[in-house]
Amino acid sequence: MSARAAAAIALAGFWWTATGAAARGAAAQEAHGGQVLIEALGCAACHSGVPGGEAIREVAPPFGDGAAPMAPAYVFHYMADPQTVRPDIAPARMPRYELDERQRVALALFVSNDREMRGVDQALRAAMARHPDADRAEGAALFETLNCAGCHVHPEAQSRVTAPDLSLTGVRVRPEWLTGYLANPVTIRPAGPVPGEGGQMPDFRLDAAEAASIADYLLELEGPDGADPPAEVADWEPQALSPFAMQKAGTLLRNRWSCLGCHQLGEDGGRIGPRLDGVAQRLRPGYVRAIMQDPAHLAPGTIMPASLEQPDRLDLIASFLLGRDGEWSGSETVADLPALPDATAPGAELYAARCAPCHGVGGAGDGFNAPFLPVTPTVHADSAAMALRPDDTLYDGIHAGGWILGKSHRMPAFGASLNDGEKRALVAYIRALCRCEGPAWSRDGRRSR
Ligand code: HEC
Ligand code: HEC
Ligand code: HEC
Ligand code: HEC
Known part of the structure; x- marks a missing residue:
């Protein structure tokens, strides 16, 4: 390991343990060159959590x-x-x-x-x-x-700050990975930071000194108020798994849980979230454990539901992902993303963000992620099929996942991530898509939840 990487790791460790604000201030001063670069290059044009943003619009030519x-x-x-x-x-x-x-x-x-x-x-x-x-x-x-x-003012285009909050960089990633990524970015989220909307981290062709100085600065940032990571981000260590436990975890991931509905692992899986190959090189172990437990806390607004509640399961799967080789360094993105949906009703908006990646914006089972699934996602626009489903059945599928209806386990369970009103709004939206109602018997004396 290079002295630079070792120093960066030491710095990241220090971020967690230092209590003296003065010491932090001194380290921040050293990283000042990174801040100057970040403002001049215009990182804040796309990312929250870093300063600057307007300066670049003064120098990039307007169109x-x-x-x-x-x-x-x-x-x-x-x-x-x-x-x-x-x-x-x-x-x-x-x-x-x-x-x-x-x-x-x-x-x-x-x-x-x-x-x-x-x-x-x-x-x-x-x-x-x-x-x-x-x-x-x-x-x-x-x-x-x-x-x-x-960066470029254009009268016909809006700027969008949707890229990850960079003040969480030190919480998320391994310092030794970060410098290399900045110098030579790879695709992490193949369908963009808001899945389906596209977007890329472009390559600034930073030289080694620029990348190192930006990395130092990012690793020192403090997250937004209330985004303090749970204690296990700092402390959690992966377990060394036996070959048997590794195999068990792999089987559960592929055949039981919905993770690969959204994530690619090896040749299998969806393209909604980041590839799970290479997690060991890229992410801090505690982050992997923590985002599985409470995704919305570390990635606010994410489509990823909290689906594994038992701590031993979380430990197993995080240790499995961190114990695998399979570094990933490609730039594969999803080419055919749909036009950004124009959603207004509450159910429509939720559906567009969380369901349309698989089920399609119009519920035709043709979302951008559908080709990467082993079965066609249910066609919610199919009135004949949907008319056979009571509202409660649809609700249960959304709440507990496809397996509860004897359907594919790649249909995620959104129960812990959406509230009752949101799940009802989604059922109502499926009814709007199919222009149908559930069977008559199910509509009299509806169960109340
Ligand atoms: C982070 C800021 C940033 C982003 C994002 C960005 N550009 Fe630029 N672009 C610049 C700057 C700065 C220049 C001026 C470079 C120079 O002249 O040395 C430039 C120059 C250009 C030029 C050449 C203009 C000329 O007068 O020679 C074109 C064309 C261009 N950009 C198109 C695009 C397109 C298309 C995108 C999106 C795919 C894009 N840019 C995204 C900052 C940006
Ligand atoms: C044109 C928009 C844009 C600009 C400008 C931009 N980024 Fe990004 N950046 C992105 C997007 C989009 C992603 C997510 C890419 C992915 O997940 O594959 C990203 C990802 C990242 C990540 C990885 C975040 C993570 O934890 O997954 C880092 C670090 C990063 N950018 C740093 C920077 C820095 C430093 C600058 C300025 C030099 C910068 N970015 C400028 C769009 C941008
Ligand atoms: C509905 C889609 C979906 C499902 C199901 C899902 N995830 Fe995710 N996951 C995502 C998205 C999107 C992100 C990216 C969040 C962000 O923007 O940082 C993510 C992030 C992650 C990350 C962090 C990766 C990184 O590079 O930042 C891990 C690890 C992860 N998921 C593991 C899992 C596991 C394990 C499961 C199954 C228990 C699972 N996910 C289920 C969509 C999903
Ligand atoms: C990762 C892809 C994926 C995402 C995201 C997803 N689904 Fe599904 N969904 C599926 C698959 C696959 C099936 C099962 C198809 C089968 O087995 O025939 C399914 C089945 C269903 C069913 C069962 C339908 C029936 O046959 O009764 C419902 C209801 C449903 N999804 C609703 C939703 C809603 C609402 C959302 C958003 C909150 C959503 N899904 C998000 C992939 C997905």
Whole structure:
């Protein structure tokens, strides 16, 4: 281990044990260079929990009507390999996104704002021929989900701060992983920080010194009020599992619990949450244990339900994940995300966030995660099938998970994460999707909960 990594670990340990505010202040001072960089680079354009955010909008060029038009071909090539061309705004720079050709075509059409398509070169013309339906509207949607608008003012785009709260970095991740990630980011959440909305951590091509100084600063941050992690984040240590216990945990994960409805492990599983491969290299052991116990506390608003209540189960599964090899360093993302749903009713909003990733926005069983499941998620829009289900049955499935109805265990149990009113609102929303009611017998003298 390098001296730098060892120092970073020592620093992270210190974060948990130090009681002297003065000592913390001194360490924060040392990390000052990191803060200057974070503000100049515009991390707060996407992330909460770090300072800055507006400064970058003063230096990144504005786009759209009123701004200087650009040749579409220039944007198309620049997006593949953005180079910092203006030393006068350094260290600010354009970060590199992982984009395919179609996405670069769509962005070129939107960003250049050259509706007559004058600056089109041969390469762009050929790419447009390969993606004839990539259009300006698709570029506009990408511009929002990738949060280009966090840095570039555009009259037709809104900025969105949805990326993880960076003040929790020291709680979440291993210091020795962080510096490498900053220098060379990989995909953690394949469908974006809000599953289904997309979004990427772009690559700022930080040099080693920049990455180290930003990492030092992030590891020193204190989380928002009330977000203090439970004590076990600091103290919990994984157990050494016997080969038998490892096998048991793997079987439970694959065949009993809903975890792989949302998470990928090896070749199996969904794409809603982070891959569970590589957790050992990336996360602090206590964080793995704590997020399984109370996901909403450490990742507010997350779709992940608290589903394992028994402490021995939590210990087993966390130890299993932390005891596996299988480092993951890829950049695979979900390509076909649906348009952001436009939800207003309380049930509709909940459904769009928590259910649509599998069941589809319109309840057709075609969410972006459906192809990664062993069975088709129930088609809630199917009025004939849903008319056979009493409301209470739907409620029970939402509360206790698919297995209770003899359905797939990859349907998660939301019982501990949604309140009674929310579960009822979801049942009502399923009724709206199927335009149907439950069987007559079930509607007379309804059970009251
Ligand atoms: C973190 C801030 C940030 C984000 C996010 C960002 N950019 Fe930039 N971008 C910049 C800065 C700063 C520059 C100026 C770089 C320079 O000229 O050296 C720039 C330059 C550009 C340029 C070249 C403009 C010119 O006049 O040469 C294009 C095109 C561009 N960005 C498009 C995008 C698109 C499309 C996205 C989203 C996919 C995006 N940017 C996201 C900061 C950002
Ligand atoms: C254009 C938006 C954007 C900008 C600008 C941005 N990030 Fe991110 N960042 C993201 C997204 C989205 C994720 C989640 C990626 C994932 O889960 O795969 C992320 C993830 C991260 C993570 C991992 C968080 C975790 O615990 O999972 C760190 C650390 C991070 N960013 C640091 C930074 C720093 C430092 C900067 C400024 C140099 C920065 N980011 C700028 C969008 C951005
Ligand atoms: C309904 C989908 C869903 C289910 C079911 C689910 N998770 Fe999650 N999980 C998520 C999402 C989304 C996140 C990312 C939270 C965030 O933004 O940091 C997550 C985060 C995690 C993390 C932290 C990973 C990281 O890189 O930050 C672990 C570990 C984890 N889940 C384990 C589990 C286990 C074990 C189960 C089964 C008991 C499970 N999850 C069930 C969606 C789910
Ligand atoms: C990780 C993917 C996933 C998520 C997220 C998910 N479901 Fe499911 N759901 C499934 C699968 C798979 C099935 C079972 C299909 C089968 O076995 O035929 C199912 C079945 C159901 C059933 C049983 C239907 C019946 O046949 O009676 C209900 C009710 C249901 N889901 C509601 C919801 C609601 C409401 C949400 C959001 C709070 C949700 N689901 C989120 C995957 C998911």
